[in-house]
Amino acid sequence: MAIQTHFNNFDKAIYLTGQSPGYKNAKEKDDSILNDLKTRFKEEGYPVVDTFLQGSFSVNTAINNLDGDYDIDRALVIDEGSAPEDPVKLKGVALEVLTKRSFKNPKVKKPCVTADYLSINLHIDYTIYTRDSSGNYKLAVGKLGSSVENKEWSPTDPKGLMDWINDTSNYGQSALNKRKQYKRLVRYMKRWRDVNFNEQSRKKLFSIGLTIMIKEQYQPDYFSDVEDDLVVLEKVVRKMLNAGYIQLAGSIDQPLYRVSVNLPKSPYRNVFQHKVGNQSWSGSDTNIGTLFRNKLTNLLRKLEEANNETDEIKQCEILNKVFGDDFKIPNSSGNKGTGSVAGVAAAYFPTAGASGTSQGA
Numbered sequence: 001m002a003i004q005t006h007f008n009n010f011d012k013a014i015y016l017t018g019q020s021p022g023y024k025n026a027k028e029k030d031d032s033i034l035n036d037l038k039t040r041f042k043e044e045g046y047p048v049v050d051t052f053l054q055g056s057f058s059v060n061t062a063i064n065n066l067d068g069d070y071d072i073d074r075a076l077v078i079d080e081g082s083a084p085e086d087p088v089k090l091k092g093v094a095l096e097v098l099t100k101r102s103f104k105n106p107k108v109k110k111p112c113v114t115a116d117y118l119s120i121n122l123h124i125d126y127t128i129y130t131r132d133s134s135g136n137y138k139l140a141v142g143k144l145g146s147s148v149e150n151k152e153w154s155p156t157d158p159k160g161l162m163d164w165i166n167d168t169s170n171y172g173q174s175a176l177n178k179r180k181q182y183k184r185l186v187r188y189m190k191r192w193r194d195v196n197f198n199e200q201s202r203k204k205l206f207s208i209g210l211t212i213m214i215k216e217q218y219q220p221d222y223f224s225d226v227e228d229d230l231v232v233l234e235k236v237v238r239k240m241l242n243a244g245y246i247q248l249a250g251s252i253d254q255p256l257y258r259v260s261v262n263l264p265k266s267p268y269r270n271v272f273q274h275k276v277g278n279q280s281w282s283g284s285d286t287n288i289g290t291l292f293r294n295k296l297t298n299l300l301r302k303l304e305e306a307n308n309e310t311d312e313i314k315q316c317e318i319l320n321k322v323f324g325d326d327f328k329i330p331n332s333s334g335n336k337g338t339g340s341v342a343g344v345a346a347a348y349f350p351t352a353g354a355s356g357t358s359q360g361a
Helices: 003-014 023-043 055-059 088-100 158-166 175-196 199-204 207-217 229-242 286-308 312-323 341-348
Strands: 048-053 070-079 103-108 113-117 122-131 137-141 152-156 246-248 257-259 274-276 279-281
Touching: 003 175, 003 229, 003 312, 023 048, 023 070, 023 088, 023 122, 048 055, 055 070, 055 158, 055 207, 070 088, 088 103, 088 113, 088 122, 088 137, 137 158, 158 207, 175 207, 175 229, 175 286, 175 312, 199 286, 207 229, 229 286, 246 286, 257 286, 286 312
Parallel strands: 070 122
Antiparallel strands: 048 070, 103 113, 113 122, 122 137, 137 152, 246 257, 274 279
């Protein structure tokens, strides 16, 4: 059994789709809440003209979350001509709807309204946009009580970002298969993050940041078919380390790093831009930046080791330590782990919950 087969089984174990077991209940809640929001927006004079999923679900890079949470990122779009001057007004309306439902502590954040459901492990972010006659979007930015200068309808391109992620124009031969591989790599790296970073750190290593870095560094041969995932993943991780995303923020004697990744579409902001008090940095804080660099360097070493290993079981042992228990290790007695009946069942029916990401993929 080639190593690619083990990667395929690993992907089946972590890949979350709309047909995945356990997602049905979360989808029913999402539909019900969406109907309430549409009704209330219409009553307020701001009918919803479009709605769509964003983040990982929208581009098929969602994975089963180790914490058992379901995370849905939904856009609500109103016509620009009917929009209130104050973008936070509609967030207040959404907050009232969520407060009447079974949510705990719904909150208005700067880019969205967010809430956690009580009866199931469901987290939903609602992002509110206007759309003009030319199809241009603006995002409702601001919190309740924000001053005028801290709230706005900000130009953005959510669907353009999804199109960019899905684009295959530079892939050449077997383009659709290469896009599938790219998205597998994103899912692998998201699971790597979840396994190797604690909860606080992995929340700061945003999925959209990983998705953009991998997309920009995934450069398959235009005239060749798809290579094995292990070979390509090693190439991509090496390029990620050398592409300038990770920047020195301290001295050579005390090296600290920041992660910086720009959105490829409007508003072209740094995904990892962060602010503490009145100070703002173009990049992550140095704790997550330094941690990311160190762990990514170690990941590259392990991928090189696995690529240089000729024994299939030893390859899987290395990758199991990198990606966690969903990357199965076949045993030497002939039971091929995820290649066996039991292993295949485990791969198709994971016990973990589901995860998407806010403003991300």
